[in-house]
Amino acid sequence: MTDKVAIRELSQLLSPSGRKLLCAKGSDLVQEIGLEIVRDVVLDILAGHNLRDSTEPLTRRRIAALNLGMVSLFLKGSSLSGNFVTDLPEFAHKILLRKRVQKTERWLAQWMLGLTDKAFQNVLRDDPALLERYREEYIRTCEEVICAHVKEVGELRGELELSDNVKAQINWLWLTYLLNAIGSQTLAIRGSEKSTYGKLFEKLVLGSLLHILGFNHMRRVPQQVTLHGKKLTGVFWLSSKGERRQSDATLLYELGKGVRFDIGFIGRGNPEISLDKVTRFEHEISFGGSKYYMATIILVDRIGEKSSIEELAKRVGGEIIQMSASYWPKKVAQVLHQSLGFKHPILDMDEGQIQAFLRAQIARVPLEEFVAPSSEEG
Numbered sequence: 001m002t003d004k005v006a007i008r009e010l011s012q013l014l015s016p017s018g019r020k021l022l023c024a025k026g027s028d029l030v031q032e033i034g035l036e037i038v039r040d041v042v043l044d045i046l047a048g049h050n051l052r053d054s055t056e057p058l059t060r061r062r063i064a065a066l067n068l069g070m071v072s073l074f075l076k077g078s079s080l081s082g083n084f085v086t087d088l089p090e091f092a093h094k095i096l097l098r099k100r101v102q103k104t105e106r107w108l109a110q111w112m113l114g115l116t117d118k119a120f121q122n123v124l125r126d127d128p129a130l131l132e133r134y135r136e137e138y139i140r141t142c143e144e145v146i147c148a149h150v151k152e153v154g155e156l157r158g159e160l161e162l163s164d165n166v167k168a169q170i171n172w173l174w175l176t177y178l179l180n181a182i183g184s185q186t187l188a189i190r191g192s193e194k195s196t197y198g199k200l201f202e203k204l205v206l207g208s209l210l211h212i213l214g215f216n217h218m219r220r221v222p223q224q225v226t227l228h229g230k231k232l233t234g235v236f237w238l239s240s241k242g243e244r245r246q247s248d249a250t251l252l253y254e255l256g257k258g259v260r261f262d263i264g265f266i267g268r269g270n271p272e273i274s275l276d277k278v279t280r281f282e283h284e285i286s287f288g289g290s291k292y293y294m295a296t297i298i299l300v301d302r303i304g305e306k307s308s309i310e311e312l313a314k315r316v317g318g319e320i321i322q323m324s325a326s327y328w329p330k331k332v333a334q335v336l337h338q339s340l341g342f343k344h345p346i347l348d349m350d351e352g353q354i355q356a357f358l359r360a361q362i363a364r365v366p367l368e369e370f371v372a373p374s375s376e377e378g
Contacts (some may be wrong), residue, residue: 001032001244006086007077007081007091008081009095009104010053010073010077010091010092010095010108010109010112011107011108011132012106012184013071013076014069014072015069015072017064017065017069018066018069018072018073019104020063021062021066021069021109022050022066022069022104022108022171023103029062029197029200030367030368031057032063033058033061033062034081035367035368037058037092038058038367039053039200039362039363039365039367040209041055041058042055042201042204042205042365043362043363044146044326044357045201045205045323046209046212046328046329046358047207047326047327047355047371048323048324048325048326048327048328049359050301050324051197051201051265051301052194053196055193055197055201058132058153058197058271059190059193059197061188062189062193063185063186063189063190066185067182067185067186070111070178070181070182070185071160071178072162072344073108073182074168074174074177074178075160075161075166075168076162076166078168078169078174079090079166079167079168081369083213084171085173085174088112089112089113089135089138089190090135090175091109091112091148092108092112092135093109093113093115093132093135095108095109095111095349096109096128096131097128097131098246104273107185107188107342109133110188110295111180111181111182111184111185111188112177112181112279113134113135113138114132114138114180114181114183114184115208116138116184116187116188116191117186117188117191118182118191132183140175142177142180143227143330145171145176146173146176149172150172152245155171155172156170156171156172156175157169157170157171157342158170169363179288180344198265200371202248202263202264202266203238203239203248203370203371204367204371205263205299205323205371206238206248206249206261206263206299206370207238207249207365207367207369208235208362208367208370209329209332209371210249210261210363211253211361211364211365211366212329212358212361212365213329213333213336213344213346213364214234214238214344215235215251215334216234216235216236217235217236217237217238217366217369217370218235218236218237219237219369219372220237221237221250222235222237224286228315231254232252233252233253233254233255234252234253234254235251235252236249236250236251236252237249237250238370243289247260247262248261248262248263248265249261251328253336253342254330254339254340256293257292257293257295257340258294258295259292259295259296259339259340259351260294260295260296260297261297261298261299262297262299263298263300264298264299264300264301265300265301265323266276267362269363279290295318295319295335295339295340296318297319297321297332297335298320298321299316299320299321299323299324299328300316300320300321300322300323301322301324302323302324317350319335321335321337326351327351327354327358328354329346329354329358330346330347330354331351333346333347334347345357
């Protein structure tokens with residue numbers, strides 16, 4: 001590239017907010033999206049709504065912001081080099097041949113060639129040696145499509161300009177590479193959102209549920225059953241590690257009694273995963289020199305109509321609760337009442353009362369605590 005300013009990384013052409021949004025983790029997404037919007041999604045899930053439906057507006061918001069960021073990237077790159085677009089496939093190719101490439105830069109380089117991580121694995125079989133041939137085929141295909149389109153509708157000419165005097169002359173090649181990059185970006189973001197939002201809202205939903213039911217969140221796993229001379233009762237922590245397998249939350253109800261929670265937005269097509277969750281935990285654990293009987297509650301999205309998973313779960317001492325049920329938190333409270341003697345006003349509420357109760361309580365939930373970095377050992 002003949003540059004006014006040398007372009008060494010594609011990510012340097014993104015705004016700071018664009019770079020942050022591109023590689024955002026769960027806690028970052030809460031800040032970027034806005035705490036109140038996230039709070040509304042948690043409330044929807046507590047009311048039995050599907051996670052994917054509830055988070056779709058958030059996904060569209062992120063994709064829209066990144067799409068605009070991609071347009072800005074092309075504009076800035078073109079303003080720095082008249083050859084930016086024509087050199088782009090080769091530039092992206094060279095980035096992908098580097099030994100160590102940060103995720104943000106790798107993704108951007110792949111998108112400039114119409115690729116995603118999955119396509120790189122499947123089409124190129126993770127073999128960089130195949131990348132050169134793919135690049136040449138990509139350039140040739142785009143040229144052939146553009147040539148056919150020009151014959152049909154004519155040439156494209158024009159100029160785009162940002163308010164800070166960043167300009168770019170556009171043509172069909174410029175637009176084709178941009179739209180291909182945006183298409184690959186959308187596929188990649190939608191793929192990553194499924195995992196990112198799943199992990200994020202598992203913590204947010206579990207933390208909110210237990211807080212609303214009156215239990216106190218501990219940022220770290222306590223090392224003893226007393227704190228400041230008092231017995232630890234009615235406390236919970238998230239993502240604790242047991243002796244065998246990991247649980248998503250652990251509740252110490254009172255001395256000798258507790259509950260392990262596992263949550264997964266698992267559809268009705270995965271009953272074997274649900275059963276694995278039920279059977280993975282010990283029924284007793286030693287904690288702070290005392291033994292605790294641990295009940296197990298598994299929260300899943302849906303269970304198939306003919307599934308026997310609930311009965312199988314009961315045989316091994318676990319309970320499976322569907323989050324697709326309206327105001328399923330009451331069912332959790334009922335299980336806690338049956339197994340631990342837990343009492344709470346929600347047990348006597350009808351659906352209308354539960355709706356008003358959850359809406360009032362969610363405003364008081366400290367969501368920031370549940371996604372903030374914390375140590376699992378205190």
